[in-house]
Amino acid sequence: MRPSAPRVQSLKVYGAIAMTLPHDWALYEVFVRAKRGLDHKHVGSLHAADAAMAIEHARDLYTRRQEGVSLWVVKSADIVASAPEDAAAFFDPAEDKIYRHPTFYDIPKDVETL
Amino acid sequence: MWPKVRNGGEWMYTQGLLEAPPKAASAVEDSERMARFQARIDAEEKIEPKDWMPEAYRQTLIRQISQHAHSEIVGMLPEGHWISRAPSLLRKSILIAKVQDEGGHGAYLYSAAETLGIARSELIEQLLSGRAKYSSIFNYPTPTWADVAAIGWLVDGAAIMNQVPLCRCSYGPYARAMVRVCKEESFHQRQGYHAMLSLARGTPAQQRMAQDALNRWWWPALMMFGPPDTASQHTALSVRWKIKRFTNDELRQKFVDFTVPQAQFLGLMVPDTQLHQAEDGHYQTGPLDWSEFNAVLKGNGPCNAERIAERREAHAAGAWVREAAIAHAAKRAARAVA
Numbered sequence: 001m002r003p004s005a006p007r008v009q010s011l012k013v014y015g016a017i018a019m020t021l022p023h024d025w026a027l028y029e030v031f032v033r034a035k036r037g038l039d040h041k042h043v044g045s046l047h048a049a050d051a052a053m054a055i056e057h058a059r060d061l062y063t064r065r066q067e068g069v070s071l072w073v074v075k076s077a078d079i080v081a082s083a084p085e086d087a088a089a090f091f092d093p094a095e096d097k098i099y100r101h102p103t104f105y106d107i108p109k110d111v112e113t114l
Numbered sequence: 115m116w117p118k119v120r121n122g123g124e125w126m127y128t129q130g131l132l133e134a135p136p137k138a139a140s141a142v143e144d145s146e147r148m149a150r151f152q153a154r155i156d157a158e159e160k161i162e163p164k165d166w167m168p169e170a171y172r173q174t175l176i177r178q179i180s181q182h183a184h185s186e187i188v189g190m191l192p193e194g195h196w197i198s199r200a201p202s203l204l205r206k207s208i209l210i211a212k213v214q215d216e217g218g219h220g221a222y223l224y225s226a227a228e229t230l231g232i233a234r235s236e237l238i239e240q241l242l243s244g245r246a247k248y249s250s251i252f253n254y255p256t257p258t259w260a261d262v263a264a265i266g267w268l269v270d271g272a273a274i275m276n277q278v279p280l281c282r283c284s285y286g287p288y289a290r291a292m293v294r295v296c297k298e299e300s301f302h303q304r305q306g307y308h309a310m311l312s313l314a315r316g317t318p319a320q321q322r323m324a325q326d327a328l329n330r331w332w333w334p335a336l337m338m339f340g341p342p343d344t345a346s347q348h349t350a351l352s353v354r355w356k357i358k359r360f361t362n363d364e365l366r367q368k369f370v371d372f373t374v375p376q377a378q379f380l381g382l383m384v385p386d387t388q389l390h391q392a393e394d395g396h397y398q399t400g401p402l403d404w405s406e407f408n409a410v411l412k413g414n415g416p417c418n419a420e421r422i423a424e425r426r427e428a429h430a431a432g433a434w435v436r437e438a439a440i441a442h443a444a445k446r447a448a449r450a451v452a
Contacts, residue, residue, distance in 0.1 A: 024440050027228070044291065045225045047234060049436075050443035061221050064214065065298075084164045 027076040028054040030061075032068035040072050048073075155356050160286035163229040171355055175285055176230050178357065183223035184241045184248035188421050190216045192256040193265060201259055208305050209262065215302065219295045226287040242426050250407065251338050253415030260313055260320075260327035266306015268328075268335040268373065274299050275369045276339065284356035307376065314380040321381075328377065329385040336399065337407045339366040345404075370397045 025047040031040035043062050048054035054073040062068065082090055098104050107114055147166050154161065161167055190213050197213065200206035224234050240246035251269055256262060277299065280292040313324040340346060340362040352358035360368075374397045377384050388400030409415065 025436070043294075044222055044287075045228065046221065049439035050446065053439060053443070060214075061218055064211075064218065081164070084162065085166065 025049050028058075028073040029076050029079060030054075030058045031072040031074075032058075032062055033070035033072075034067060035069055040070065045076060046073075152354075155284045155354075158356075160289065161284050162286045170351070171357075172230050174352065174355070174357060175288065176227055176232050179223050179227040179230075179288055180232075180237045180240070181247050181249075183220045183227060183237065184246050185252065186216045186220035186223060187241065188248045188252045188425065190220075191421055191424055192252055192254070192417070193262055195256060196259060196262045199259070200262075205309065212266070212302050212305065215298050219298070222291040222294055223288075226285075226291040229287045238429070242422070242429055244413075244422050247411070249338060250410040250415060251334050252421060253410050253417045254330070254334055255416050258323050258327060260310070260323040261330065263306050263309035263313060263324070264327035264331040266302050266304075267310050267376070268306075268331045269338065270299055270302035270306060271373060272335045272338045272369050274303060275365050275372075279359035279365075282356070282359060310380060314382060324380065325382050328382050332385050333402065333406075334410075336366055336370070336402055337404075339363070339369065341404065341407075342402075367396060370399055371395075 026049075027045055028048055028051075029045050030043050032043050033040045046054065046057045046061055048057050051073060055071055058071045058073055063071070094100075148168060151161070151165075151167060151171075154165075161171075193209060193216075194213050197206060197209050200209050224237055227237060228234055237246070241248070251272075256265065274296065277292055277296050281289055281296055283289045283292065310324055310327075313320040343349060343361045343363045346362055349358060349361055353361075374384060374389070374391075386400050388398070390398055392398050410418070413419075
């Protein structure tokens with residue numbers, strides 16, 4: 001038995017469904033706060049028709065085992081990020097400012113609690 | 115498209131639906147980028163969505179992650195059929211939770227695949243049109259309740275063996291998705307073995323049912339690890355890129371070594387007359403019938419047509435929900451503006 005109709009036919013039959021697929025459901029990024037006192041942490045993404053649905057989907061998808069007490073969702077398109085190929089130059093100015101770290105300073109051993 | 119949006123503040127965090135990156139300006143630049151890319155992988159650093167990556171790495175990952183996602187989605191079907199016929203309320207609750215997890219795993223993985231610049235709708239279209247591959251294991255039928263138990267024990271057990279090393283895969287979003295998947299997968303295997311144990315300690319008829327299910331799933335489970343290393347097309351490059359950490363045969367051997375004693379504990383017979391423990395402690399199996407594997411892979415398995423037909427039906431039946439959700443969202447947005 002053939003597994004399915006030949007591709008051309010299957011596309012014709014299911015073409016209408018396929019056309020509804022590039023759905024207008026936006027991509028959302030999901031952030032979960034695991035417990036009070038911790039930051040919200042990025043866990044992944046999902047598609048939803050609107051923000052309310054995104055929150056419900058996020059609960060079902062990312063907190064099936066009590067992984068969170070709070071959720072954030074944000075449209076992926078609304079996130080502004082630095083460019084990785086510029087990272088070296090972009091973050092470079094901090095590299096030679098070693099005096100910003102406490103270990104830069106040699107303090108005599110006799111001085112305690114510092 | 116790609117470079118323009120970069121400075122416009124419209125970078126999608128997951129790089130969702132952006133087009134493929136532009137071709138490198140020159141071969142020299144390309145080889146320099148390639149060297150930096152490989153050095154990063156060699157140093158066990160992760161590759162993240164917006165990093166430069168060779169096109170073959172991107173395509174390999176899209177293929178592997180999406181096939182994995184499709185497998186989770188199709189994998190809901192053989193067990194889903196048993197939800198209404200589970201032997202107790204507890205077993206039914208467990209099975210619902212497991213099948214929901216499979217759907218969740220599919221969603222985690224589609225989400226990871228999307229970070230490589232392919233739309234989820236395109237991936238789903240590939241599955242529904244029959245162009246995409248998924249694990250051939252799901253093209254076998256589940257005629258009895260014991261098959262559901264055997265799937266949890268053997269199929270999820272083999273999946274864990276494959277998936278644990280993927281938690282250290284070089285591609286960040288895939289590795290992170292696999293960490294979540296593996297945490298949940300352990301429940302799948304243990305509930306399966308638990309159900310198998312109930313049958314193995316049950317009536318003679320239940321014991322026969324358990325043995326029959328083991329007979330049906332043993333060889334297909336071994337074939338889940340893919341073709342032998344001598345015949346595998348993708349292994350070398352995938353190992354260099356740390357997409358794959360162990361070869362098919364290494365993982366298969368590990369699975370056999372873990373599983374044979376588990377079968378012995380159940381008092382069941384592994385359906386392999388040539389199976390024996392070698393001097394080095396490893397269990398040696400008889401030869402695998404790869405002609406069967408290839409036939410199932412090519413679409414001639416017992417349930418290939420049924421699985422895809424069922425996915426298409428489910429997708430078509432859900433169309434009105436997707437459309438209604440869009441209409442509802444649009445209406446609420448319009449009201450909010452007014």
